[in-house]
Amino acid sequence: xxxxxxxxxxxxxxxxxxxxxxxxxxxxxxxxxxxxxxxxxxxxxxxxxxxxxxxxxxxxxxxxxxxxxxxxxxxxxxxxxxxxxxxxxxxx
Numbered sequence: 639x640x641x642x643x644x645x646x647x648x649x650x651x652x653x654x655x656x657x658x659x660x661x662x663x664x665x666x667x668x669x670x671x672x673x674x675x676x677x678x679x680x681x682x683x684x685x686x687x688x689x690x691x692x693x694x695x696x697x698x699x700x701x702x703x704x705x706x707x708x709x710x711x712x713x714x715x716x717x718x719x720x721x722x723x724x725x726x727x728x729x730x
Contacts, residue, residue: 640696641689642704644713649693656728659688663726670715670722678715685727686711 639656642648651659662685669677686708696702708727709718721727 639705640702641693641706643686643708645710647698648696648702648704649689650696651693655692659728662688663728667726670719675715
């Protein structure tokens with residue numbers, strides 16, 4: 639799956655990594671619902687770091703359609719709320 643982190647670029651991520659990412663996504667969703675800004679910031683950072691660590695960066699000139707778009711590291715709670723689906727940021 640091709641994942642874009644806004645402001646950073648794209649990575650290709652194997653489906654086998656989505657269980658780990660979904661756990662972080664669930665934590666992020668719970669922190670957003672409770673208004674836990676500190677927890678939100680920590681978990682968003684962990685989620686993006688996991689994508690960077692587990693994914694294979696695509697070249698800057700690659701124009702692949704992104705199947706998943708994640709917020710920038712400095713995104714606000716309100717900006718991320720606007721990106722959410724019922725499943726959180728990551729489907730499933």
